Amino acid sequence: MIINTLAFISLSVLFPSMFYVNSFVIAIVASIVLSALNFLVKPILHILSLPITLITFGLFSFVINGMMLKLTSVIVGEQNFAFSSLGAAIFISLLLSMINSIVINKHMDRY
Known part of the structure; x- marks a missing residue:
């Protein structure tokens, strides 16, 4: 959850025309909502x-991840947490997955 919060802030700074986060508190709320959606809806x-x-050899899962982020923005409020399009949400979800993979792999290397 902390990783997602920091990633939301970082990615909104790197891609301001595609992704908007109003504040650090909103990033925390969005991270909690995304975690709940990933647990319940995904x-x-x-x-x-x-x-x-299966037909797309698993690539459709990127679309599902983007839809989870768009649903998160609807729940949190699009004036506080927004994407310019579904394509932007898919791109940000791809980057978020990469960030999570890197951090988890680095954490697991210690043990």
């Missing part, structure tokens, strides 16, 4: 989209 979407995910 498994259902993965099951429902299994045929198209």
Whole structure:
């Protein structure tokens, strides 16, 4: 959750025309909402989209991740946490996945 919060702030600074976060508190709230959506909604979407995910060799999962971010922006409020388009949300979700993978791999290397 801390990683997502810091990633939200960083990515909104790096890509201001694609992604907007109003404040650090909003980034924390968005991280909590995204975690809850990933726990509750994302498994259902993965099951429902299994045929198209298989046809696209798993690439449709990037679209699902982007949809989770767009849903997060709707719940948090698009005046506080917004994406310019679904494509921007997919791009940011791809970067977020890369950041999480790097941080988790670096953390696991210590043990």
